[in-house]
Amino acid sequence: xxxxxxxxxxxxxxxxxxxxxxxxxxxxxxxxxxxxxxxxxxxxxxxxxxxxxxxxxxxxxxxxxxxxxxxxxxxxxxxxxxxxxxxxxxxxxxxxxxxxxxxxxxxxxxxxxxxxxxxxxxxxxxxxxxxxxxxxx
Ligand SMILES: [Zn+2]
Ligand SMILES: [Zn+2]
Numbered sequence: 001x002x003x004x005x006x007x008x009x010x011x012x013x014x015x016x017x018x019x020x021x022x023x024x025x026x027x028x029x030x031x032x033x034x035x036x037x038x039x040x041x042x043x044x045x046x047x048x049x050x051x052x053x054x055x056x057x058x059x060x061x062x063x064x065x066x067x068x069x070x071x072x073x074x075x076x077x078x079x080x081x082x083x084x085x086x087x088x089x090x091x092x093x094x095x096x097x098x099x100x101x102x103x104x105x106x107x108x109x110x111x112x113x114x115x116x117x118x119x120x121x122x123x124x125x126x127x128x129x130x131x132x133x134x135x136x137x
Contacts, residue, residue, distance in 0.1 A: 006093040008070035008077055012055050015077065017089065019050035023127070024091065024099055026114065029106035035062045036076060039112035042091035043079075044099060051078070051087045107135040 004017040021044040028040040057068035057077065065088075067079045079088040091099040103119040104110075105128070113120075115137055124130025 004095065004098065006077065006089060006095075008055075008073050008075045008093075010070060010073035012072045013053065013057055013070040013077055014055060015051055015053045015089070015093075017046050017051055019047050021046060021089075021098070022086070024101045026101055026104045026118075027106055028104060028108075028110040030109045031063055031065065032106075033109065033111065035060070035067050040104075040110065040114070042099060042101065043088045044091050044094060045081070046087050046089060048080075048085050048087045051089075053078070105130075107137075110135070110137075113137040 001020070005014065006017065007014040024044045026040050026042050032041045033039060056071060058071045059066040059068050061067070064082050065079050067076055069076050076090055077093055078090065081088055101118060103121060103125060104114065105121050105124060107120045108122045120135045120137060121130065122133040122135050126132055
């Protein structure tokens with residue numbers, strides 16, 4: 001498998017991903033909303049050991065999850081999932097067609113409901129230690 005290359009808008013920060021995504025999804029939580037300035041974010045999780053970042057990033061933590069930006073162009077590239085074993089890459093940084101989301105999480109916080117055929121979990125899904133509760137949309 002060829003590594004996946006991602007970069008910020010200006011190219012000062014790049015990352016090489018030597019694995020396939022573990023999980024891919026949309027997160028509607030209020031943490032992601034505030035940190036990104038968007039109603040929801042698209043995320044692909046990778047094993048931290050498979051992610052090699054080149055270039056300096058600036059990290060900022062709203063609650064528990066440090067989110068790393070390029071200090072030059074300001075784009076958010078990845079977040080460190082607490083525990084240190086998982087990195088969440090912002091899906092818009094991935095090559096086209098790689099992002100294949102399987103579900104939505106934290107939909108109880110949604111400001112812009114997305115109507116599609118994917119499961120819409122109210123909080124965390126069973127896969128992430130949560131439950132199967134869904135929202136109506
Ligand atoms: Zn940049
Ligand atoms: Zn979130």
